[in-house]
Amino acid sequence: MATLQDRLDHVLGVKAAERLSESFDMTTVEDLLRHYPARYATQGQPLTEEVPDEGAHITVIGRITKTELRPMRNRRGNLLKVHLDTGASTPIEITFFNGDKVRFLVREGARAMMSGTVHWWRPDRWNLSHPDYLILPTTPDGGIEQLTTVRGSGALKGLAQSAKGAGGIDASFFEREFVPVYPATAKVQSWDLLACVRQVLDQLDPIDDPLPADLREERGMIDVTDALRLIHLPEHKADIDKARDRLRFDEALALQLVLAERRHEIEGRTAPACPPRPDGIAAAFAEQLPFELTEGQQQVLGEISDDLSRTRPMHRLLQGEVGSGKTIVALNAMLQVVDSGRQCALLAPTEVLAAQHFRSLKTMLGDLGKAGELGADDRATKLVLLTGSMSASARKAALLDAVTGDAGIVIGTHALIQDNVEFFDLGAVIVDEQHRFGVEQRDALRAKAKEGVSPHLLVMTATPIPRTIAMTTLGDLETSTLTQLPRGRSPITSKVVPRKLHPAWVDRAWERIVEEVGQGRQAYVVCSRIGEDPDAPPAKGKKKAEEKEAPNTAAAVDLYEALKAGPLKDVRVGLLHGRLHTDEKDQVMRQFNDGDIDVLVCTTVVEVGVDVPNATVMAIVDADRFGVSQLHQLRGRIGRGKHPGLCLLITDMSPGGTAMARLDAVAATTDGFELSVLDLRQRREGDVLGSAQSGTARSLRLLSLLDDLEVITAAQELAREIVADDPGLVNHPGLATMVTAAVDGQRLEYLAKS
Template sequence: MLGWRDERLLADVLPAKEAKALDKAFGYTTCMDLLQHFPRAWSRHGSDVLADDAAEGDMITCVGEVLSIQDFQRDKRTVTQVSLTDGRTRFTASFFNARYIQHYLRPGKRAMFSGKLRFFRNTPQLQHPDFLVLPGPGEKMAGSGSMKTIALYGEPDDLFAGLEYIPIYPATAGMASWRIMAAVKHVLDTLDPVAEPLGEAPEGMPGFDEALRGVHFPGPEGPEPHKERLKYDEALTLGLVMALRRLETLRRDAPPLTPVDDGHRAGLLAALPYELTEGQQQVITDITTDLDSGDPMSRLLQGEVGSGKTVVSLVAMLQAVDAGHQCAMLAPTEVLAVQHARTLTSLLADAGLNVSVVPLVGSMPVPVKRQALLDIVSGQADIVVGTHAIIQDTVEFFDLGLVVVDEQHRFGVEQRARLRSKGREGLTPHLLVMTATPIPRTIAMTVFGDLAVSTLRELPGGRRPIESVVVPEYKPTWVRRAITRIGQDVEAGRQAYVVCPRIDGPGGVLDLFEILGQGPFRDFHVGYLHGRMPADEKDLMMRRFASGEVQVLVSTTVIEVGVDVPNATVMLIRESELFGVSQLHQLRGRVGRGGHESLCIFHTFAEKGSDADQRIHAVAETSDGFALAELDLLHRQEGDVLGTSQSGAAKTVRLLNLLRDFPIIDRATSDATALVERHPLLAQRLVLEIDRVDREYLEKS
């Protein structure tokens, strides 16, 4: 946690059995680990607590009132079935050969139940759960499972004494919520008052010590003020890392790239055969000012597929070339790198500009790569376009002035930093990162908080909206009609994508390539593309599709980023429920790029009305990438949004909701900037105390 650590070992504070059980259940070894295991809900005065959003097979803990209880025989066993309500939903708890249950669970009693969720005829069930009867005034605690372990901490009845809110913790089969509660209470009882890490509590919020204790065991005020303070600290953590990164960047010098009135930049702008959108013009103005300032530019350019980011980036690169510097453009795949090189070369040739564009990718023949490296180090290459190959130590630039990173989410801070380190000694190249995946504003403030953000919302003229339809597998007539529609477009001279969620197996690329190529599309030229193909074969297939030789391309998501075939007008995404919201939007953007009417077909096996079905229909019903980015965030865990599950992101963001907590994030981001300006040493100390795994995650996010 920000500015505070409790490195005491659980083995030194808790009974040995409990410390070992917490390590086995959650991997917790220190007191801080346990105190950051926050409740998921709170039961006030034993009130009912729902198990919302739980799926079959999940371990759940809930509070419910006993409605009835009865015994019956099944397979020579006595089954005691307890009917319960959690306030809105009736559910059952079944116990086998446990007639003693009726002594504890009587109608009207409230109890906590912890067990694995099952469904029988749509009724939620818990089979042989652990339970703990919530004691009324003057009553003794009773229950199953963890009673003996609770007694290790003292008198079990003391656990609930005086509690207005009972915390309900995420639990496991071997570690019930009330067992966790007893351990947390013991650790807090042995914890000395914690000094305020920020010097003084943020205005209107409780102090850190009060919040840490109150989030587990709230008083009459409830858990919300304590949650808000801890959420603020999480947001401030991210804000400080980004503010310090901005400060570090501003302390460096960058080559001033002053625009030239009669240079290549002016020549390109004069030669463009179309008017730039207002958004493009504004972003170019902002970038021009940044590049001319002498401070290193760090700017994120986000815009829908086809919004004109490539032209904006070329204008910026030509400003660097005019000032006598080289540019590097980093792309996530060889297919995209080669395509970018061709696009830039074509734009420059059409404008009559003599600017050298050199591709550099891993699969290039050795002699070609050797010549490219020579051109780069000698300064003959003005613009270098490549994959990770240009980050390698063997690549040396003559005078690198600007780095452009396409599809920012495919690269980490670490990789950007390595490329920026290739500038002349003492100078840091400017940085422009681009993404076609719209970024919710809370994510832009946190994960990309070290970058100034520019947004292109308008699409260039001539682009038509893409029609989208959902085709469920349970309507075979619709599926056949979708295949027919693809055939009609191809017969009319257009091209089509069929996107698959896998390479092998039923519904995979190789499977559908055979089925479509030998069946409904046997009269068309069908090709396939996937990530396991050698780079030269992938490039050849994309060239054949771009030229129109291949009419239907069956592919994985390798076509998600940057593939530009204006003649492609129809796309079928098979099993679309397996893709994320933003990914579906990105894939859809591969069609409709040539001014023709276009269609995206979302095929799905999802059941009607299911969450997946609703999500797919939401994507089909809107083409607003920013609205879909918010929807994507709603359907994903914060840790998944900020990074991968292995990254430690879940440890950085435990309570903060990146969709709903904008006011907290906005305040913390502003406060972090002010704190770095006023007390940079305090800010650095606070950040240094972030867990090592979290620091690694933040550096790679």
């Protein structure tokens, strides 16, 4: 017999266990049983999605309706073209290169199972090339006969042979109404996994269910032992649904228990109360604002102000569309903290963004940001900038202002996290674009508050997060959302420019930029990479060989030279990328801000926070190299003034492909929430909690963060009830075990710290 904790080499043998470990990082029985089928096949139906991805390894089962032997063009011999009817709208095309060898087995009318790699050879046509196959002998009524001999090739043939016993070959899983198909690799195919799962289930002991019986009865859920058996070997469609419902709830509950424990722990901390002052710098700033905050900004600011007034740490997410005014809300919050005599730290992901924040906050504050200077307002505070590439003297001065408390607001990059950075009395931490920072980095900054005190935390993102995602990944944060755009923002039109299909359109794009510049406006040209580093040491060996296959994409440094000497020769062109020294980057951004540069050729260093209202055009070269959210972020750099924006998405992709469909979707809407859903669906949102580990299953195997709102809500309510009564899950050992069993352990560790 076997338990979930038993090692696979003890249950399956060393050879099989080693293959599972190498391909999927599986070491225990539970690892294998949590590798759920991706889909199921019924006899005559495809064992795969209708439109698989290029390079996907899939398995299909069906009847051969046509075969055609053709001579090969470039070498001797014949290939065999096969049509396999799987019950889909069109037959699957299959090619065997050893046609003379297989044509006697792979014949019209035969029923076969085939497993291979998808190859798209036209935008609308794909096939399987030289797959493994297994011929399934059938009875006159269409049933599968007992397999007495194995006719096939590759892993499928090997699997059938491995099932041979004293009574012949076990063909029972070919007769099943629902055949499980697993995420597989070329080395470990779906049928290898099925054989291992069946062997393990035959030996599995009953499992102690972590969910109480009354809860299972209330939600109509089966126990976990039955769920794990039925997810792999269902007899009926209802079995699959019942198993998925139970295991999906387990995943949701495991995540919500982590977040509920985190929330409980935060509520037990003490934070400095920072109530608003009617006569402080925040009130003075509100009086001098030249515009009125939107209704949404005022509401969110009220929520944040209430949080800051309490002695429980604020733990809030502020999300909003690109250009929705998050910075002005964050500044008001920081000034409320400064009014209480404490400091704020604003953490930005790049030096360009940190410097941009520093300049824009100084400009917005005016005399209120000039504490220590002659003629400064009595209520003024001091802002300092701290980055890793500052000069020694400037860095020393900034460190001194932070530790003495002279600086009320300290803005910086990762440099703020270093051990030698100290604050006099840190009251709040603002993290911009929080997804760009590691958990440890945020913790290191929060730890710089006085002993026994936790600073308030506000994290901001311009990448909208659907409600289910926020509940699941950020369930320990309160969420505020800005949906209105401030008055004066102009609409943005986006167009896809297919360079290969219409090369003249690219020429027109550069002409359009020149026209905008001629009307006194500015433009960005964004590239996906910088280019060769002239200071990098020469590559050797394998790396040198790889460099010969450089990506066929435009580099910023090369395009800058080409545009400056070609279509943009009559305008002032600047270059900005991450490899420039800080002083150079700062100088270029100042020149662009001041209008001394007409067109800025750059990389994604301008993705967030850069605010030049006079910029109206953005050309994104090789736009297919960017994700949906990144394109939306970049596009948000234009249309920030009184003139409408135009975003040109230049690509070499062909119409009809998934990359072009993604660009068309971005061009069709500026609704960030709609685009975030599209982005998550295209990235198969199961791994939204973090980067997938190579060769391992995704962290969420069944739970859909976009579609399972009811499950997530129910799990969240239950988790908070349980943790309120039993914070450490001491009285719920089964649930404590489930937390690490149902979800990837590293991801839970990440969530537990966030």
